[in-house]
Amino acid sequence: MKDILPFETVALNDEDSALVIVDQTKLPNEAEILRLKELPDIRNAIRTLQVRGAPAIGVAAAFGLYLAVKHSEARTFEAFAAELKAAKDSLNTARPTAVNLSWALNRMEKAAHRYQDKPVARIIKLLHEECMAIYEEDILMCRRIGEHGLRLLKDGDGILTHCNAGQLATSKYGTALSPVHLGRERGMNFRVYADETRPLLQGARLTAFELMAGGMDVTVICDNMASQVMKNGWVQAVLVGCDRVAKNGDVCNKIGTSALAILAKHYGIPFYVLGPSSTIDMSIETGEDIPIEQRAAEEVTTLWYQKPMAPEGVQVYNPAFDVTPNALVTAIITERGILRPPYSEALAADFSVITPKNTP
Numbered sequence: 097m098k099d100i101l102p103f104e105t106v107a108l109n110d111e112d113s114a115l116v117i118v119d120q121t122k123l124p125n126e127a128e129i130l131r132l133k134e135l136p137d138i139r140n141a142i143r144t145l146q147v148r149g150a151p152a153i154g155v156a157a158a159f160g161l162y163l164a165v166k167h168s169e170a171r172t173f174e175a176f177a178a179e180l181k182a183a184k185d186s187l188n189t190a191r192p193t194a195v196n197l198s199w200a201l202n203r204m205e206k207a208a209h210r211y212q213d214k215p216v217a218r219i220i221k222l223l224h225e226e227c228m229a230i231y232e233e234d235i236l237m238c239r240r241i242g243e244h245g246l247r248l249l250k251d252g253d254g255i256l257t258h259c260n261a262g263q264l265a266t267s268k269y270g271t272a273l274s275p276v277h278l279g280r281e282r283g284m285n286f287r288v289y290a291d292e293t294r295p296l297l298q299g300a301r302l303t304a305f306e307l308m309a310g311g312m313d314v315t316v317i318c319d320n321m322a323s324q325v326m327k328n329g330w331v332q333a334v335l336v337g338c339d340r341v342a343k344n345g346d347v348c349n350k351i352g353t354s355a356l357a358i359l360a361k362h363y364g365i366p367f368y369v370l371g372p373s374s375t376i377d378m379s380i381e382t383g384e385d386i387p388i389e390q391r392a393a394e395e396v397t398t399l400w401y402q403k404p405m406a407p408e409g410v411q412v413y414n415p416a417f418d419v420t421p422n423a424l425v426t427a428i429i430t431e432r433g434i435l436r437p438p439y440s441e442a443l444a445a446d447f448s449v450i451t452p453k454n455t456p
C-alpha cells in the first residue's frame with residue numbers, strides 16, 4: 097500500500113536520539129514535525145495527544161523507553177533495570193485506557209530481563225531491535241487487518257467511522273481505516289462518513305484529513321447525525337478501532353462508539369471492530385474492568401471556540417472512552433482473522449495458538 101501522507105505518524109531517528117512525530121493537535125492546519133529527546137517531553141506528547149491512537153501510543157512509548165535508557169551509564173543489570181523501570185512507570189501513566197501502551201512497555205522490559213546476563217551496552221542494542229520490531233510488526237498487523245476487513249466490504253459501500261483509526265493512529269495503514277485505504281488502492285470506491293468525534297474532533301480533523309489526502313470520498317458529520325445518516329440508507333457498515341478489548345469481547349473505544357453500536361443494531365447495519373492483537377487484554381474479564389480516562393472540562397467548553405461556549409464554572413463530564421457490550425459487535429477483526437461471537441470462545445481459541453514465535 098502506498099503512503100498517503102507525506103510524513104510518518106511515529107518514527108525513531110536513532111542517529112539524533114529522537115522520537116519523531118507529527119503534532120496531531122495542530123492537524124489539519126499545520127503538519128508540525130516534533131523531535132522529542134527527553135522522557136518528560138515524550139510522556140507529555142502521549143498525555144496531550146500530540147501522538148495518539150492506541151497502536152501509535154504503544155510504538156511511541158517503546159521508542160521513548162529505548163531513548164530513555166539509550167545513554168545509560170549503569171554498570172550492573174540491577175542499576176540498568178531500575179532506570180528502565182522508572183522510565184517505564186513514567187510513560188505507563190501517561191494515559192490509562194489503551195492497553196497497547198502497557199503492552200509495548202512490558203514487552204520492552206521483558207526483553208531487557210531476557211538478556212540480563214549480557215553487558216548493558218548490548219542490552220541497549222537489543223532494546224533498539226525490540227522497539228523497531230514493535231514498530232514493524234504494527235505495520236504488518238495493520239496491513240493484515242486491512243486484508244481481512246476488506247473481505248467484509250463491497251465496492252460502493254457507505255462506511256461510518258468514529259474518531260481516527262487510520263494511519264494517524266498507527267505506524268501505518270490504520271486499523272478501522274486500513275480496509276478503506278487498501279480497497280481504494282485496489283480500485284474500489286467507498287463513501288466514508290466521519291463522525292466529528294467530540295470533544296477533540298479526531299474525526300473532523302484527522303480522519304477527514306487523511307482520507308482526503310488519499311483522494312477518498314469523505315463527509316464529516318456531527319456525532320448526533322449518525323442516526324439520520326443510517327436511516328437514509330447511506331451506511332452499509334460501521335468500522336471502528338479499539339483501545340482495549342476484554343476477554344469476553346467487550347470493546348472500549350473513543351466515547352460515542354457504544355451509541356453507534358446501538359444505532360447500528362437498530363438499523364440492521366453490521367458493526368465491525370478492528371484492531372491488532374496488542375489491543376486485546378486477556379487479563380481483563382469484561383469491559384467493566386477497563387479504566388476510562390477522564391479529561392479536562394476545557395476540552396468541552398473552550399478548546400475550539402473563540403469564546404467559552406458554556407457558562408463559566410459549569411460541571412462537565414468528559415470521559416474519553418466508552419465500552420460497547422460484546423452483544424452489539426458483529427465481528428472483531430485482528431491481524432489473525434475475523435472473529436465472530438461468542439467472543440469468549442473465539443478469543444480464547446485465537447490466543448491459545450499464540451506462541452512466542454508468532455506473538456506480534
Ligand code: MRU
Binds near residue numbers: 149151259260272
Ligand atoms: O484519544 P485517542 O485519540 O487516542 O483515541 C483513539 C481512539 O479511540 C481510536 O479509535 C482507537 O485508539 C483505535 S486506533 C487504531
